[in-house]
Amino acid sequence: MSVLRQRVAPLVQNPQNGILSLLPINLGNNKRQYTINSSHKLRRTERLTNTLRHLSGGIFKSPLGDCSKIPKVNLVEYIFKDVEDFLEDPALVYEIRRQFENAGVKVIITVPLLLEVATTIGPTLQGYRSTICIGGEDDISKNVHGLESLLTAGHESELPGINPQELALLPYSSGTTGLPKGVMLSHYNLVANLVQGDHPALTSPYDNDGQRFKVLTVLPFFHIYGFNGILSICIRNGSHIITIPRFTPEDYIKALVTYRPTSLFVVPSLLLFLASHPAVTADHLASVQAVQSGAAPLSEGLLQKFREKINRPEVLIRQGYGMTESAPVTFFMPNLTPPSKLGSVGIPYPGTEAKIISLSTGEPLGTHQSGELLVRGPQLMMGYLNNERATAETIDEDGWLHTGDVAYYDEDGYLYIVDRCKELIKVKGNQTSFISSDPSYEAHPICG
Template identity: 60%
Template sequence: MLRLLKEATSTFGLARFGFRCTTSIPRRCAPSFSTQPATGYERNIVESPYNVDIPKLCVTDYIFHEVDRAADKPAVTCGSSKRSYNYGMIYEMTRRMAHALLAQKGCAMRPKEVIGVLLPNIPEFVPALHGGLMAGLTVTFANPLYTPEEICRQFDNANVRLVITLPVLLPVAQIYKTKAKKYRGTVCIGGKHNFEDNVFGFQQLLMEDHRVELPEVDPEETAILPYSSGTTGVPKGVELTHNNLVANLAQGTHPEMNKYCRPEFAGCTETILTIPPFFHIYGFNAILNSVLKSRNHLVSIPRFIPEDYIQCLLEFRPNFLFVVPSLMLFLATHPKVTADHLSSVDTLLVGAAAASIQLQEKFKQKCGREVDIAQGYGMTESSPVTLCTPYKYDLSKVGTCGQLYPNTKARIVSLADGSNLGPHQPGELHVRGPQIMKGYLNNNPATRETLDDEGWLHTGDVAYYDQDGYFYIVDRTKELIKVKGNQVSPTELENLILELPEVSDVAVAGIADETAGELPRAYVVLKQGQSLDEQVVIDHVKGRVVKYKQLAAGVMFVKEIPRNAGGKIQRHQLHLLGAQLDD
């Protein structure tokens, strides 16, 4: 095993990460929907027609339970470098990483402390993150394309003590090191030990003999801290426990929701190609963890490069694709993607945003045949899935995002009087279930605004359900902008623009875009007697945020920002204002 481990982890190179510039057994182990009686305050509560048993386990133990039975099956592969690990190897790497994080002299962590993972989609993401969870640590992860300022802001808020990253991103970790309190060290995947700078090579850590007893992990403890803007405001740390993650994975094992849990697929191993990032809750729990749990073969690439993705379609012949609408549009319209490229694909699952019926039809036309297209709905705050179309469902349910996930309840709340509404009446969607977050890290006001005393998560989305319990998202009350499935906080951009001394007031809203879904646009009010060029505003934001947050829809200078009596920005009026100015 040591020899195999050394060979498997010795082929690192920066270009292979997509940046162009063991078999040990874990130590621990279609009915119709219903509404509650229409009496009292709790009338019109919609309940999932499905239920599953949810074990109380560390999420890593749940995923790798009885992994020795699949030790030789391929687990994760980098579609760019072709670096690949089977289930036995990936579990052994995870176990060794857990020991190293607790025992390595110079950077030994203590249970419940936080590590920051700064990685693209590479196979080593699994032992990096799950090694931390197995060691009883909390893990936060960030987009490696974020600016150093964005990364440091998140890691500081989460109180990160150790960072796991790549050689090309070491300078960012070193910037954070100068700001952090009680910083333990940096683990570098593809690097070597550098004790002077407190940097530890990933391969060397796994090869060394670290003798330490791993702790028993309390499933009620916070496992991960992804960052989300929720329904409004700047990004906040979402406390998701092991129970939350395990619950959402277990919910996804119901045979009505997951074809791999159906008798006709028992024992098979399919190849699944994915691009949504593992540092997003959709990519992490709904894709990476669920595929590992089902013992299928997950292929991904560190960064979306069209030629690389198209080559993966030909080389790996995937049966199943995880996509976002912008990728689905690429597959449906790009001239280099042919029906032959998609000939092996029988199922797509669309996440992060809704795929229109027109887009689904375009994709099927490209394939030249019927393909199962599933859709879902969720939030970071719900681990993430709360709604999903069943494995087979009535195709007349045009535009649905599915039925309630097992063990989940929902209600549609009137925006006028707060009452619970019945079928075909739109209102704000509230959901409740075992996958709902613990709360926002060190932010009780934001937690109370989103999660009420009865455990209902207020999603900020306007929806309705039909007589069969299928839900439809029709609008958003929340302020977030969705760019290619990525969350963009208007508040974050507004705070940056207000740093410009010429600006008196500002509001940011999303403008519809066929490819991206939405693009951010700023509406700026200047101080009296001041002038400012649009490009100055764009460049000021550009230097501070990742590309998808930039003001791609431009800047408009206006006389005033529409606000209500309480001073809150009325973003729906911004859209009307923008349309008038465009004309």
């Protein structure tokens, strides 16, 4: 597989099929609509980058770039930068500050809803420079700059070149154990995963009527699944995106009725809502042609229950598998997956290697033998930020990433996830580690 050696932003904003012109994105709960024009967005991005460098006296000049932090609200006023760092729920000030400190955050980019949190934490950080508020005004007394005032400041200079192997994204993940760690994903990692998904056997930008997919998603863009597995792919494919900043049953059902989406991105808890909630009817889902699920495995019982609700066997329901550490996708179900593979998360992504090893001996296992899943490919992370030990425990000397998940594969190469051997639980698609798994929790004020 050939991977383009470029930054992720140009790949997403200037797709090879040339379809990106005025791409609509709707916020489903208030009917706000945005369009993305690639040349206009690129000019705004360049102006902001130049202004940031001017304000900070050279921020983003280091080999890895300094960090800006974007908070955990689903927004489409989203900016490609040298580094983007997304927060895990819950957004407790203690955990936010811990991640900010770990990442060496210099600039916080936020929204009015979270401005107070940003201006409380920012001054306590070593090397902190400023807070930028999207949709807000300048407040010099608190070192806050409104985004629009920065974009009109007129700072122009030639932007430095970026090596595709440099850090592009810094989401936080618990990995296989312990507290959330900064996952260093390069432009190359992100581009590789997007190019891997371009295979015609796996995806198409068109629905059954020859129209570009109309995608409804409530999944957060601060997670790697939402960012590179949904948002970047949809922009690249020219899909119409409908998103809801925060899930409520009423808003989601209203979006189904108002926009009649042809594609849904879900996690198991959301599919359970669609399959079980009495207010959701088959008519609400009548326009849906494809459903993609990730973050945790779907049970066969839930799949069957949803099938019974929609009562249309032609609807394509597919699962995938991945991790933050793999940018994120490593397995996905092909378009023509036979019904007999119900419950599988698919086959390896193009350019991805996988094997199952014994939990006791580490030896490779054959078909229908359960063991730990290992993966290897161009989408694997650079490592954990400032944590060489955790990196070495996750990626071995041969480049295999130890997922911590127990799985098996069948004679056709389809993978089935059966258990977890890592010290984590999944809550609504989010990784959550047990408090007892890390002694540093004892330092938290509520444990004092």
